[in-house]
Amino acid sequence: MMRPDSPRTAAANPPVQPMETNLTERDLIRRSATSSLPPPERQLTEVAKLIDVSKCIGCKACQSACIEWNDTNPAIEENVGVYTNPHDLTADMYTLMRFTEWVNPETDNLEWLIRKDGCMHCSDPGCLKACPSPGAIVQYSNGIVDFVHENCIGCGYCVKGCPFNIPRISKVDHKAYKCTLCSDRVAVGQGPACAKACPTKAIVFGTKEDMKKHADERIADLKSRGYANAGLYDPPGVSGTHVMYVLHHNDKPHIYADLPDNPRISPVVETWKGVTKYVGLAFMGVAAAGSLLHGILGRPNRVTEEDEEAAEELVERKPEARV
Amino acid sequence: MTEAERIQPGDAIHIGPPLTVDRYGPAARANHWVTAASLILLAISGLALFTPSLFFLTDFFGGGQNTRMLHPWFGIVLFVSFFVFFFQLWRANLWTRTDFVWLSRIGDLIAGHEERLPELEKYNAGQKFVFWAMSGLILILIVSGVIIWDQYFADATAIGTKRIAILAHSVAAVLIICVFILHVYAGIWTRGTLRAMTRGSVTGGWAWRHHRKWLRKLAGQHRVGPAE
Ligand code: SF4
Ligand code: SF4
Numbered sequence: 428m429m430r431p432d433s434p435r436t437a438a439a440n441p442p443v444q445p446m447e448t449n450l451t452e453r454d455l456i457r458r459s460a461t462s463s464l465p466p467p468e469r470q471l472t473e474v475a476k477l478i479d480v481s482k483c484i485g486c487k488a489c490q491s492a493c494i495e496w497n498d499t500n501p502a503i504e505e506n507v508g509v510y511t512n513p514h515d516l517t518a519d520m521y522t523l524m525r526f527t528e529w530v531n532p533e534t535d536n537l538e539w540l541i542r543k544d545g546c547m548h549c550s551d552p553g554c555l556k557a558c559p560s561p562g563a564i565v566q567y568s569n570g571i572v573d574f575v576h577e578n579c580i581g582c583g584y585c586v587k588g589c590p591f592n593i594p595r596i597s598k599v600d601h602k603a604y605k606c607t608l609c610s611d612r613v614a615v616g617q618g619p620a621c622a623k624a625c626p627t628k629a630i631v632f633g634t635k636e637d638m639k640k641h642a643d644e645r646i647a648d649l650k651s652r653g654y655a656n657a658g659l660y661d662p663p664g665v666s667g668t669h670v671m672y673v674l675h676h677n678d679k680p681h682i683y684a685d686l687p688d689n690p691r692i693s694p695v696v697e698t699w700k701g702v703t704k705y706v707g708l709a710f711m712g713v714a715a716a717g718s719l720l721h722g723i724l725g726r727p728n729r730v731t732e733e734d735e736e737a738a739e740e741l742v743e744r745k746p747e748a749r750v
Numbered sequence: 751m752t753e754a755e756r757i758q759p760g761d762a763i764h765i766g767p768p769l770t771v772d773r774y775g776p777a778a779r780a781n782h783w784v785t786a787a788s789l790i791l792l793a794i795s796g797l798a799l800f801t802p803s804l805f806f807l808t809d810f811f812g813g814g815q816n817t818r819m820l821h822p823w824f825g826i827v828l829f830v831s832f833f834v835f836f837f838q839l840w841r842a843n844l845w846t847r848t849d850f851v852w853l854s855r856i857g858d859l860i861a862g863h864e865e866r867l868p869e870l871e872k873y874n875a876g877q878k879f880v881f882w883a884m885s886g887l888i889l890i891l892i893v894s895g896v897i898i899w900d901q902y903f904a905d906a907t908a909i910g911t912k913r914i915a916i917l918a919h920s921v922a923a924v925l926i927i928c929v930f931i932l933h934v935y936a937g938i939w940t941r942g943t944l945r946a947m948t949r950g951s952v953t954g955g956w957a958w959r960h961h962r963k964w965l966r967k968l969a970g971q972h973r974v975g976p977a978e
């Protein structure tokens with residue numbers, strides 16, 4: 428049987444025989460700070476992780492699985508009275524259940540919203556756009572946005588570029604970390620660890636197309652149960668994402684621990700990485716070239732013999748100035 | 751402000767021959783070289799992170815990680831050394847009416863008719879412009895630079911603030927590099943200027959030609975140093 432180019436599910440047990448990685452340099456469609464990237468020879472099927480917020484029970488099995496698979500060691504923190512733990516995404520915690528207690532003004536019911544936060548694997552990734560280091564951030568044709576740590580210089584530009592506030596810079600090795608969408612598993616036919624660990628199948632993985640179909644069924648179900656605004660969060664402002672949510676209140680994503688309503692790469696970042704760079708380089712180039720040309724072609728401003736004599740005379744004329 | 755205040759403490763005439771005039775003492779010159787060196791290092795390391803086409807410049811600092819780590823420290827050095835300078839020079843760089851006249855005839859200067867311009871004190875309008883532009887831009891750069899110095903201040907400000915800071919930082923950096931080019935080129939074009947930064951003195955003729963009022967005052971106020 429032909430091996431599909433990406434795993435179609437996280438549920439199935441993976442093949443056990445050794446496998447060549449299926450995500451290589453030749454599958455890159457974007458590479459940070461690189462203008463001349465050769466187009467990939469093939470187009471991998473786009474994959475996506477779908478997180479159904481309505482099915483999540485907040486057990487954090489996904490967080491544990493992520494720690495386990497990526498072999499990270501998030502610090503043990505103090506309980507500050509909320510379930511969210513650790514307090515934020517960190518360089519050792521790529522995904523985080525964010526808990527929100529929200530009173531629905533229409534029903535006066537308390538709703539406990541639990542959102543699995545982490546990298547959205549944007550089709551138009553702001554992190555990659557901001558990164559100054561060639562090849563520190565790459566995007567594969569299956570949609571995964573990955574950080575290549577050998578090339579990372581720890582500048583934190585990706586943090587400013589990301590519309591979702593995801594990357595974190597390690598205080599230990601000064602490199603940026605975030606969810607990889609388990610690119611190292613996907614490359615060898617396995618679904619993401621978090622999706623595999625999820626006991627309620629709130630996290631599922633597959634081709635982006637399949638995930639959208641699955642989301643449609645879930646949304647129809649939610650609507651039939653009174654959630655009129657249920658919908659899919661696949662924000663067009665970043666050309667869609669490869670981690671999507673089914674939200675029961677898709678009309679107001681912000682209630683889910685500040686999930687942006689209309690995420691897009693900030694215009695400030697666009698200006699910094701766009702017009703500032705080109706106009707700035709032109710300015711500096713003109714200043715340098717202009718000076719050089721004037722230096723070669725123009726006449727320098729030289730002190731003449733007369734100037735020297737006039738100065739002597741001025742000082743002579745003031746004999747009191749000589750001690 | 752009295753006229754005497756406009757004359758810097760170390761400035762003095764040496765009768766010679768040849769006739770020379772002290773413009774900068776050894777400490778000021780040493781400091782200026784620190785300013786110059788840190789600004790050049792900042793420009794190189796900053797440009798490396800400004801555009802991918804210049805990323806190779808990180809090699810001069812031992813790679814990207816080192817460049818990222820060193821750049822802010824160069825900035826601290828520049829800030830301290832420049833502002834030592836600033837407090838020594840700001841009075842002499844205050845804008846006067848003569849500066850407007852001088853500026854309005856700048857075409858004559860470039861065309862080689864400096865004699866048509868008014869007599870000047872220690873600094874002309876161009877030098878004053880460089881001084882104030884550097885002062886303002888360095889302030890913008892240090893403030894925005896600290897905001898985006900994530901190694902130590904990542905948690906001090908929100909991401910929205912950092913985005914504005916990084917934009918301001920890159921715009922100010924472009925401008926200061928342009929001012930720097932102007933400053934260096936003016937020093938080269940105006941022959942005899944560079945020795946003020948190496949030996950600290952200029953020739954009498956240089957002072958007569960470019961800063962005649964300053965020379966007159968020095969002569970008038972008995973500012974004559976010991977012969978060398
Ligand atoms: S921290 Fe690393 S990944 Fe992030 S922008 Fe800088 S070099 Fe790129
Ligand atoms: S969510 Fe942020 S870190 Fe992830 S791909 Fe999008 S911009 Fe990059």
Ligand code: SF4
Nearest residue numbers: 493606608609619621
């Ligand atoms: S996809 Fe992998 S890296 Fe990302 S949150 Fe899940 S387990 Fe962690």
